[in-house]
Amino acid sequence: MSDQGASVGLVIRQGHDRDPVAGAVVRAVAGPLVAAGKRFVTRSVPDEDAELRVYRLWARTGGVAGVILFEVTADDPRPPLLRQIDMPFVALAPSTLSVDFPAVVVDRAASSAALAAFLDGYPARRRVSVTGTAPAEPLGDELGADDAEAEVLRTDDIVGASVRLGVEARDRGRTVLIVDGDHDAVAVLSALQNADIRVPEDVALICRSDSLVCQSASLPITAIDRRGREIGAVLGEAAIRAIDDGVLHPISTPAPVVVARETT
Template structure:
């Protein structure tokens, strides 16, 4: 008998969950498909990985959910094995090679970051900073290694600083980068919230965007188009990602064998926050 729920656990501070538009848009896309079969998303917000694993165990013991959507796939992720042991069907939001076998829906982060890097290097930037999400996330590692690889081929060494997707981290890291003795000419952020916070810091410091500093966001929520200047960003159809994951959940519950879904395409949307670096940068 169906519980009517598909679980999703978000491991982050409640502040991050409250300000980040990505997951609400993702859930909206997933529910658009899941509701066709009478299902909805049950969201739990926890503080760390141990609490997330404990939540899955409680859900399994109580029969709370029909399936789980595993977000932010980790390097050496323990969750697929636990869910298989608990007998809870699951779909990974992100690349997963197994074992155990698990259907997955993902964006091509390597191709996306390669496009960003080629664009910025083509503009002439040689001092590039990258403000990432948590380093334990597989997509963070893929973006970092891709940026390093593309830049290395041009003799450029980017600076990487780990963030947590929050506005506070975006502001704090940006302030440190811009007040350094050798500030970057461009900063790439792994989500829009950190990018918007970074833009505000640049404006507070009297640094003109894009004349003196270029900024690039990621995911392309409405935030990016409401700033002044509008932010150049990597555009990902998050709603489509949610729909594809919802469809993969329904297929899994119907007994389909695990199989990867189509990769969600991403494209670079060039707006007013990027330009050639200022002379001497």
């Protein structure tokens, strides 16, 4: 196999490149590939059609030996296309999806389970998930099934809503706030501190996706480690096996954990 033929490709749709978990996965994928003597090629595209065009180009030019797919869904057009053009691949797929191709399987509900386990018995009068859009994983009973009030607040003003909840917490008792993104979490923390709302005494703060941003905040933020680095390493090794051997049974990934820091 030539050096060029040893390349493994990954196409990232715009938006995923700002996801800290996806970023950790991408960075970790490279390690096993480089160790196996393979080049790692990435492309950023705006949409599905552009992604499919990249695969056709790679198949036509012969510069890539196989590809990694992110976020495979039901009726996804990418696996059929890659089979049609005879391009080996491995996919990152949710555990709820039945697959008949090489895949690394992620249990998206596991993040909710990790959060529920952390909150079980955590002293708070109220638990609120403050989100701009529906979270990637189902909520289920993640906010706890005990006597604490639990709700999901969807808003375009995550920071403002969080401060209002913090003010209410002074009179009602401690509130746990769960926010989706690391930058939102840091902005919420700063706004709470500027409003003289005590963290974690009045408001405990948890982010759904751990990152260096959470770890280096003025108060390091408690966050769900969704195991992006471990998933990336498994995905890289799976890509090598799928491309070199052509056979790979679905592989499960490590379960997420809540990393407790100074905001809880």
